[in-house]
Amino acid sequence: MKAKDFRSPLEPVWCTGCGDFGVLKGLTQALADLEIPPERLAVISGIGCSSRLPGYTRSYAFNSVHGRALPIATGLKLSRPEITTLVVGGDGDGFSIGLGHLPHAIRRNVDLTYVVLDNGIYGLTKGQSSPTTEVDFKRVRGLAGPDERPLNPVLLVLSSGCGYVARTHAGMLPHLRQTVRDAIRYPGFSFVHVLAGCVTYQTPGYAQEIYQRCDEVPAEYDPSSFQAAMTAACAERFQLGVLYRRDPGDGPLDASEAPGLAGIWQPRPARVSEDAAHEE
Numbered sequence: 011m012k013a014k015d016f017r018s019p020l021e022p023v024w025c026t027g028c029g030d031f032g033v034l035k036g037l038t039q040a041l042a043d044l045e046i047p048p049e050r051l052a053v054i055s056g057i058g059c060s061s062r063l064p065g066y067t068r069s070y071a072f073n074s075v076h077g078r079a080l081p082i083a084t085g086l087k088l089s090r091p092e093i094t095t096l097v098v099g100g101d102g103d104g105f106s107i108g109l110g111h112l113p114h115a116i117r118r119n120v121d122l123t124y125v126v127l128d129n130g131i132y133g134l135t136k137g138q139s140s141p142t143t144e145v146d147f148k149r150v151r152g153l154a155g156p157d158e159r160p161l162n163p164v165l166l167v168l169s170s171g172c173g174y175v176a177r178t179h180a181g182m183l184p185h186l187r188q189t190v191r192d193a194i195r196y197p198g199f200s201f202v203h204v205l206a207g208c209v210t211y212q213t214p215g216y217a218q219e220i221y222q223r224c225d226e227v228p229a230e231y232d233p234s235s236f237q238a239a240m241t242a243a244c245a246e247r248f249q250l251g252v253l254y255r256r257d258p259g260d261g262p263l264d265a266s267e268a269p270g271l272a273g274i275w276q277p278r279p280a281r282v283s284e285d286a287a288h289e290e
């Protein structure tokens with residue numbers, strides 16, 4: 011199959027030059043590489059410019075309500091495990107109204123791939139600041155809350171215990187294709203952070219500036235190291251590639267082996283039941 015076999019007849023209504031075009035192309039290329047039959051594929055989204063993407067793919071598709079893509083995808087995957095299920099959406103949808111669902115999707119570790127197209131702005135509703143809008147940009151544009159610091163999506167999912175975390179860029183098609191393909195292959199919850207550009211509401215040159223701040227992780231980078239991933243997540247420049255990959259057979263990550271996990275209990279000693287205690 012070819013990438014075009016995964017495109018629906020609908021023409022995207024995105025602005026000319028929007029980073030979402032690159033993601034649609036790379037994603038359909040990845041699907042073609044994996045030869046997933048469209049009748050065994052579902053693409054689920056919330057609301058926003060990037061959340062239109064399911065309509066442009068040849069698959070089962072659901073454009074849900076704002077921030078609710080993950081629970082819908084989880085339900086679908088649990089009831090129909092044979093369906094390859096992708097979740098796509100933007101930074102506003104995923105990290106604002108939808109944020110409450112993210113750690114739960116991660117700890118349930120259902121086999122979903124969540125692709126977030128992060129352009130640091132609400133595009134569909136005409137340029138409000140999103141949870142990932144940078145401070146400088148808000149100051150220049152006079153947006154509300156200029157001193158509120160942005161969320162770090164990669165740090166957020168890592169510290170929630172996500173077993174597969176990668177980052178790519180909408181303008182780097184071969185990298186994006188490979189990253190999405192590998193994430194789909196991962197047999198658990200996988201997260202792909204895609205740096206994308208909004209040519210209409212970001213300042214001119216924003217996409218180029220972000221692109222120039224990207225570095226691929228070095229060849230010797232060890233994606234099995236949680237500490238290496240945390241360091242990469244906090245780096246000033248954007249690190250691209252598979253930042254963390256936990257062997258699915260290793261079970262869930264816990265705070266005893268990875269200090270920095272937010273809100274996750276360390277395993278406790280098994281409780282001795284009252285009956286067993288009486289027998290002793």
Ligand code: SF4
Binds near residue numbers: 023030059
């Ligand atoms: S408003 Fe921005 S994000 Fe939305 S389609 Fe246009 S360029 Fe893309």
